Amino acid sequence: MSKKIVLYIACSLDGFIAGKDHDLSWLFMDQSYGFEEFEKEFSTAIMGRKTYDFSKQYSNPPFKGKRNFVITSQRNLYSESNNELIFCSIDDIMNFVKNDEPDEGIFLVGGVKLIADFLNLNLLDEIVVAFHPVILGEGIPLFHGIKNKVKLEYNGCEEYSTGLIKLKYTVKKS
Amino acid sequence: MSKKIVLYIACSLDGFIAGKDHDLSWLFMDQSYGFEEFEKEFSTAIMGRKTYDFSKQYSNPPFKGKRNFVITSQRNLYSESNNELIFCSIDDIMNFVKNDEPDEGIFLVGGVKLIADFLNLNLLDEIVVAFHPVILGEGIPLFHGIKNKVKLEYNGCEEYSTGLIKLKYTVKKS
Numbered sequence: 001m002s003k004k005i006v007l008y009i010a011c012s013l014d015g016f017i018a019g020k021d022h023d024l025s026w027l028f029m030d031q032s033y034g035f036e037e038f039e040k041e042f043s044t045a046i047m048g049r050k051t052y053d054f055s056k057q058y059s060n061p062p063f064k065g066k067r068n069f070v071i072t073s074q075r076n077l078y079s080e081s082n083n084e085l086i087f088c089s090i091d092d093i094m095n096f097v098k099n100d101e102p103d104e105g106i107f108l109v110g111g112v113k114l115i116a117d118f119l120n121l122n123l124l125d126e127i128v129v130a131f132h133p134v135i136l137g138e139g140i141p142l143f144h145g146i147k148n149k150v151k152l153e154y155n156g157c158e159e160y161s162t163g164l165i166k167l168k169y170t171v172k173k174s
Numbered sequence: 175m176s177k178k179i180v181l182y183i184a185c186s187l188d189g190f191i192a193g194k195d196h197d198l199s200w201l202f203m204d205q206s207y208g209f210e211e212f213e214k215e216f217s218t219a220i221m222g223r224k225t226y227d228f229s230k231q232y233s234n235p236p237f238k239g240k241r242n243f244v245i246t247s248q249r250n251l252y253s254e255s256n257n258e259l260i261f262c263s264i265d266d267i268m269n270f271v272k273n274d275e276p277d278e279g280i281f282l283v284g285g286v287k288l289i290a291d292f293l294n295l296n297l298l299d300e301i302v303v304a305f306h307p308v309i310l311g312e313g314i315p316l317f318h319g320i321k322n323k324v325k326l327e328y329n330g331c332e333e334y335s336t337g338l339i340k341l342k343y344t345v346k347k348s
Contacts, residue, residue: 013303013326013343014317015189026323119309129187133328133343135293137320143188146311149200152187154307154337163328165337169307171189 018138
């Protein structure tokens, strides 16, 4: 299926994508945990501005060879867009998702507000969540601001010897 | 290993043990999901008073043939204790856990404060969490009030055709 929008994200057992003071020291970085294979299936990444600001420290645009959409309300950034890196509004991305026809899937990177927006607008098709074997106690929650109950269909898991387990779901459209 | 303390609990993918207004309609009740086998391994259940008040609607004591400890600060309840149902303070249960020698394991039922107390006091040995295929958006969080990062060892999963997946962990003692 083309054009499916997939949230692919890591979190702690208590559902935090970052710990206190943006702590990411608990994230396994020893291997890609299947991300390299996943990455081949999408042509477009969508992320919030804060997520972009964090990611660009490591790679700018964050996903080379893909269309990187960065959702921001800072209109002065829009003119800095190029073929690989497009700054736009949430309304623009909704129109893109609804009307454009990418050949491959769309990777929803985060952050939290964007994830909630996509779930609340019934735009998300699949969720892949990599639970790390740790309870952080506090931090930035993966799911926050979800307005209605979202039913999921479980599509299996992938276990790794480090203790990471990836759970895969399809979002049941309401 | 005798005397191990196991938290065995169900939650939504976003980590709620109950939804808004204590909604439990999303909980799968069509089968025991392995609880009958689990139940054979413990002789003692420990629960908070609210959890007891909820559970006793269905069975009183909640776990027949076991020692049911109910943690409460209402000292007037203590005299109502009998062999199967013991009302006591959090200090009493800590002494029991540290000093008594039950033949079999201890099942930590909940609720949230008791789970946090046991984790914060480094008393919990294992966690079994049954993730249901739903995002609730709001409700009562499974983990709340955890003071320090808790490292876990992943011990495998059990998948069910309904979409429920049970993840099993050993708590790494700090």
